[in-house]
Amino acid sequence: MPPRQSSMPHGPPETSSFTERANKAIDDFEAVLMEDYEDKNYIREVLRSARARVLGNATESSFPGGEPKDEGVIMDVLRNLVGSLKDE
Numbered sequence: 001m002p003p004r005q006s007s008m009p010h011g012p013p014e015t016s017s018f019t020e021r022a023n024k025a026i027d028d029f030e031a032v033l034m035e036d037y038e039d040k041n042y043i044r045e046v047l048r049s050a051r052a053r054v055l056g057n058a059t060e061s062s063f064p065g066g067e068p069k070d071e072g073v074i075m076d077v078l079r080n081l082v083g084s085l086k087d088e
Helices: 013-036 040-054 069-086
Strands: none
Touching (some): 040 069
């Protein structure tokens, strides 16, 4: 009988659970930030780039010419947010 493959696409339950919680926390932060930001297209791109970097899906900003100041600030917030989930 061949070995059975796991049906879990995202790794062990602890990892999946943490990743889900981190994404949910970032989603909630983004929703609040979007309410108060006038240039929604710009901040949406900043948030997308910062999220990718904080969660390890990118190593540098997706902005041509480098990281805008807003991205650095948002990355600090997201790192603290995700870090607080690790401590739970």
